[in-house]
Amino acid sequence: MSRAFTILCAVLVLAACGKQGAASPPPLGKHDFLLVEGGRARAVLTLPGDATAEERLAAEELQEHLHRMAGVRLPLSGSGPQVLLGRAAGQWPDRAADPASFRLVVTPDRVEVLGASGEGTQNGVYELLEQLGVRWFMPGELGTVVPRTDTLALAVQETVQRPAFESRHLQVGSEGKDEAWKAWLRRMRSGGPRFPSAHGLKLGPEGSFEKAPELYALFRGKRRANQLCVSNAKTVQLASGQVRRYFRKHPDASWMGIGPNDGDGFCECPRCTALDAGAKDPVLGLPSHTDRYIWFFNQILKNIEGEFPDRKLCFYAYYKCTWPPVRQRPDSRIVPALAPITLCRIHGPNEKCPDAAQYVALLKAWCKLSPEVYERGYWSNLADPGLPFPMIHRMREQIPLAAQLGVKGWRVECFHHFASELPSLYVAMKLMWNDKADVDALLDDFYRSYYGPAAEPMARAGALMDAALRDGDYHTGSSYDMPYLYPAPLRATVGELLARAGKAAREEPYSARVQPIAASLELLDQFLLMLERRNQHDYAAARQALSRAADLQKELIDHRPPLLNARLAPEYLDRFFRPAVEEGHTRTSGGNRLLAGLKDTWQFRLDPQDEGERQGFPEGGPEAGWKPLKTSSTSWRTQGVPPDARTAWYRQTVKIPPGAGRAVLWFGGVDEKAKIWVNGRLLGESPGKAFEPFEVDATSAVQPGKDNLVVVKITNQWLNELGTGGITAPVMFYRP
Template sequence: MKRRTDYNGNRDGGRSSGRFWWKVGGAAWVIWVAAAGVGRAGLYPEMKPPWTVWVKEGRPVATIVCTPPKSGTNPAEELNGWLKRITGTRLPVRTEPPANGPRVWLGGRGAWRRLQTSADALKLGPDGYVIRSVGDDLVIAGATNLGTLFGVSAFLEHYLGCRWFWPSETGIVVPKTRTLRVGRIDEVSRPDFAIRWIMRDAACARFNRLNVAVNEPDEFRIRWFVHTWCSLVPPARYWKEHPEYYAEAGGRRVDPTRPHVRVNLCTTNPDVVAAAVKTIDEQLAADPSIDMISVDPEDTQQFCDCPNCRKLRDPDAPYPARNTRLVFDFTKRIAERVRRRHPKLLIKTIAYHTYLAPPPFELPDNVVVQFCRFTCHNHFLGDPACPDNRYFNRYALGWSKVCRRIMFYEYYYKASWCGLPWPIVHMLRRDLPYLRQHGVVGVASQWSGNHANNGLGFYVASKLLWNVDLDVDLLLDDFYKKAYAEAAGPMRRYHERLERAMAESGLHVAQQRAFRQMWKLFTPELLRALRSDLAEAKRVVVDPGAAARVRLMENGLRYTELVADYLNTVARFVEKPGSQRWIGSASAVDMKAVAAACEPKVKAIEAFIRSPEGRYATAGLGPYVQRLLDSQTVAQSWYDPGDLARGRTLTKTQWLETHTQRFLKEPPSRAALWVYGNDLDWNRADGPEHRILARGRNGQSVLLGTLARPDRQGNRVNRAFIIRHIELDRLDTNRMVVTIENPPGGPTGSRIFAVYLMPDDQTSEDEATRLIEAEPKTVRRR
């Protein structure tokens, strides 16, 4: 693959002899380093002699030449802020060059005149930069002010040895010297990915050359993050007068203004397209700098059930294609109208769950599809041995046939992993080159401020998003040495032990309820070895900054130990040898005993999360962690890891096309339907969670009943329900089709495991539950 980064034709360069003062453990001494402090020759380009003095014994010698930008961060202030940390002083700043002394040119026309070239000639694009010596002067410039800022941070990182591993002071590493000499440099660089959005701290993200949400006018500006249909057609604005703009369910429009209700739009209504485009017009009028606007369905897989929308839905298709035509038909119509009004604006939409598959038509060239790969992050996308990624890779590759621009929505922090260590560097080093190889233009990721257990992954990803060819081994070597100083050896073992445990586990992580996966990964043996690594690190570390980072990692491990201890307690009740017949079945588990045993463990975890030590070492007490700390939920979900539906080669209705269906006995006039599932609810506000319908003789749906009922519910447990007195002469018994639907209107969900057409006898529902769980062959023979 062609490199996007040119280091003057020599990636490794020659070994330089930059002289630095490096403060360690309160003492300072002169050391000689290659490339002004990088961990090993070859990670970044190196300065070459002759050397120019910028600061001598704490007194400035060089001058910064920079015209302040009209808005955004001043590159001179950015550079001087870091030079103050390094040398204790700042360089003087002028808008016109002084006659004598070395000059540091930062962006603007003067810098380009000094270089005698242009950003276009160097093909920098909006984010690229040049760092080039011209005699004793140094020029740092980009096509934009943000490009110049990226050049400043690259100079600080590549040549002066500064690092910003993660937000907060513990992530910052700065060498100390009273005399600063700078050698000759010639570096031109541009990013491998055009859209880079994986941090939420603007200053740290900008230093690491990410370009979304960095509080700069030249950034790639995205309006809204995800799940935006109701932002485009706001219910507060339209619901009262136009309920027809919102999804229909059960013959009525669902009220999107109710609390905790997720409702999609009626996408085939042309007035809905007009309303969405009107909102986009308003957004652009308020902020013409917007580059891309999100047009994403809400976070529910329930879509409008009106006759026109139903024509674009494919309930018999594999799971990832069931709503593909409906979602991307809407995207296409919006994009076509927007293109005529705002030709430079990009329309972003997500490919996710029931619309993960590409549609059977091309999308306009102003559409960006953001592919959501929500598992597995233990293996890279192109790994043929990983069933999860075989599934995702198949659909991801298919998108290039219908859409010009593809970006990825990633999970470099996975909320359902609940803030535990997420060692994915072994995946990232293969994944990001693979994405670039297949033309992916950008990556956005979920984010967490849990630097202890997620910081290294985000740091490595930020570097690879700029340059996928970066040597990850050298990058990690540099990280261990700069982050941990004297404790580099044991901390290398700590991080590599986590990576190795994840890689060798073979786990496909992480789905929505990954409790058993967590328990299997964080074994007592692994935790003891990690604790030993940290104990040695604490014993040998001297540098105060490195000691603070070791303490941060220890806090992350302490949280992990508390969660592992809690999961071990749950496992004593629910872990069973062999495979389980029914996922979620916990009829033999005493939930009160589980809760009693877990209560002190849960309190200990909550206390740690709320403590100062937990601030940067946990994921807080968000919804996923609250689910983790509900012992009944963990027990019920122990063998139910999540919601990845890979689709089927044949759906039931497709299978029936090639298989003759016949009754083993003469069918009676009446029958009963047994439905066995998990978490089938009923509540006073919304009523039953599901409706059960069958196809009638005239082809129309016939309502058979509901799941659940006021007198029988199945909240968080497996339970059978019986729909009695079904008159078979009303139904199409030649091709029996039963539909169990979850109408839109709320975040609830359930799992259906078995449906049986049975004699209409007096079997109780509790007895049906027992028979299905204990004697399924008996049930099938009745």
């Protein structure tokens, strides 16, 4: 049964609704409690004499919103029916209750809003305001819906609610410091214990890499600072000391974050590898190191339990520590938070997604093994420049499943991408409070309240975009699958619906609410046009589309609060897509000349034993085993290349025009290291940085006027993005 429940008779808002109002409310019942009648206050607001800051804020929120609705503030003293807030309404009977819980009692002559804490009282006020029609769909004024009315009434009721999850947090970047974001989270009833973990653990001055390199990972024959040698007794000793110091410095802290650093480079010494169970990530085929880290955490807890017997260690179940241990039994004081970065981020536990079963199995396994499990996943499209990414389909499946399996709470990484994701995070917060919430009813209320006369076309557009992600059999990270998830006919249909919505929403605030969604669709169109023109070697047109995409990003970022993440949206566009377009344009203009653009489709083969050079692949042979594979237009995963592929070969024949003169072979990007031959001659290697352009001088190897064999060996040693690998951008010969 859900931990959130409501006993609610009815809700009435008697209003002559203004521009932000909804449909006409039902008539006033004779037993309802009147807050405001005919523009005059009918009730008195009462706080305890020693009101806490949280109780005072609850009163301020109620006063401010009622003033915006009806133009009046309830007096804080005087005679008349009372609205009792917090401890003015009594004492919460159960000291063990979740502090976010509240009770809202309405009789014809009295209202009581009592929380299990000040936080709970605030939540009760937000419930009251929502019953009156107030909505906070996203941070800031644009996302706030406040009906205009001169009469406000509450139905007789007793409503008791407590959250479905003890912990309900969204984690964003710099926008997390914004007051509008903080206020929105509070009104969405975010709260509870915040999972503390982060990457890494420093060993202190005595254990620095410079002084004691033997405490750090032996990786590829060298000691490296990125990870610890956790099997080293001195590492365990120093780590235990650091944990003791933390709890001494923070005596009220019940837990501490600990774990591997982000990235790879795990220790390969015999003692550390002996702690592993030999298990592999079932999706990527990567070795699992969870056992060694559970052993490490267990040792630390044993070392500190004399002084701190009840303190907990928290870590991210992430990357090579995603899957539960096989041999080691974690101490009950070890708290994992799932951060399944290696699983599909487009879909949730969707039966159409090949990663869905793995996610469900992962969640079940950890919940069975550990008494306290948190979710620290990704409600965003990582490394994406802010393109449309609705996640309603994920929320309606993932959050109830987590409640069913006993997940304690959430600290989910997300972006401040309200232009491209609305109302995903709103729905997520509603489900984190009540996992049994009716998502369809939430959506219906959102479209009617937020878009007013444009509700119908906006709802249809939103449903189409959400269904495109839900039903699309594409699972690559970043933006590589966007052309397939959002094909041109779908975008045209959505564009027509948004145009209809724009005509219907002529008045504010509805026009201002439709416009960012239209801008988000145009951003998608321009981004996909940029990719299309880039892949056709039309770099001038690609550059023009890229410029327009950047302008649209800025338009959405300049909104206050921003409607796209101000740092990451442009950073991802500039990091992953701008270099190939700008360099391609430079190398085909201003006196430079495109000699030959290589085709998107190459001949391809895997080389699992790395024997291709010995077998003559650079010269083009043997013939058997090659198959066609696309490069810049789609990903390895979409084409069925296995996720554990490490070495692969490409070849293509291209004619260089007569009299070409100097010829440079340019690559827009590979994942991640390339070795290049032309006509059997080795020309060089790439710098080894994933997705970045590079070039080699091919003048000495090309044969102008003839077919030239280009052969590329790719080594893909690191997981740079889900489902990527090989040649990821256009390739061409140009003459400087």
